[in-house]
Amino acid sequence: MIVLDHVAKTFVTRGGEEVVAMSDVSLEVGRNEFVCLVGPSGCGKSTLLRLVAGLVPPTGGTVSIGGAAVTEPRDDTGIVFQAPTLLPWASILDNVLFPLDMMGKLDAAGRERARDLLTLVGLAGFEGKYPRELSGGMQQRAGICRALVHDPDILLMDEPFGALDALTREELTVELMRIWQERPKTILFVTHSIPEAVLLADRVVVMSPRPGRVAEIINVALPRPRDFDMEARSEFQDATRRIRALIFGDRGARGR
């Protein structure tokens, strides 16, 4: 579905300096697979997401979706950001419909789908409310609906639960798995939380910084459907331990 072939990305800062955000990243993501990207700040995981979204062009290698090179934003991807970034002047329903409106594809079927999605995430009855009347968790649910409203095949999520409190975060993690089960999508999910990544993903891509590259890809053997009780299982423990070792291992070794 999504193929990154030896992708590199170099940014030029305002001072004219070149910063290598990512070098030689190769990754294949299958249809309806759930892949999490984990790594310390500066490992290029957000950049990878934006490359797949077609928001920034790669400086080396190719990014392709379904065999076609990504050169500009596509209709079959949806994005969820860390902050819900809803439009304060628009109702929840209009916020969810916003991508369709911007694409010039607003129709009755779209409205129907938006209402279905709001019901799916437990926001039925909130269509007419404004973002400021909703809690952070509810706003992010609306943000997820907004990313799904044009029925994309691929959902790109950039630390979508990073700004939420721990309890809401767990709740939405379970919620997301349920949504994914009901509406299978290919999901690329960036996170700083190792347990979150292991619980959600079929595979966890561990990235290392300066320059950003893939350190290792971990298969998570946990059966589905999953829930937070699985944190006690040995498959979960093994996976998180391995990821921690990959991210912190270096530093520990150097300290000694």
Place this chain on the structure above:
Amino acid sequence: MLWELICRVFHVPAYLVPTPSAIWIDTIKLIGPVSVHTLATTQTVLLGFLASLLVSLPLAVLITASPAIANTIYPFLVLTQSIPKVALAPILVVIFGSNELPRVVVTFLVAFFPLVLSIAAGITAVPPELIELGRACRASRWRELWRIRLPYAVPFIFSGLKAAITLSVVGAVVGEFVNADRGLGYLIVTSTAFFQVPLAWGALVLLSLLGIILFQAVVIVEQVFFPWAIADDKQVA
């Protein structure tokens, strides 16, 4: 009350500081001409204010469109602000003639600058994620401006408008001081020239009231048409 009392007890001469009652009586006596003057000033203020809005909006959009355009326009903006308007007003009269136009131009020149700055600030304050969302939907720059940037700037625009409306009153009076046959600024100049000090004070009070009422009108427009912007406004101010 205290004002009235102090004036009476200390026998402050009326040509220095008249009592409130004297101001009231002298102003009411001439209520006909005074209301004509008030209307004339209101007209100048509103025209100048409207001109500021109509010019500032496209100007702010241009400034934020590219750094090159901003660098070209900004020096001229700063130049218009560094020229003393009181000094400029008589020259404008020579250019435009002795009519309403130079007064509106002075009002505009005094009021538009903070408006440009706050609208430009609003347009660039949009969260980058929203711009990315627009781009992900392949929205044109025009659509991005109308559907994301300008609505986002509304709280900023209103804080600029609040500054602009009060400055418009100042600008209108400056214009009337230099060249007018009507208006509250004109009334102050003529009445002080004839030692009708209470009348001048009356005009002053009316000018303050005019400023307060127009300011409140802007506040009400914001509350009625953009209620969502009020909460955001706190962050702006």
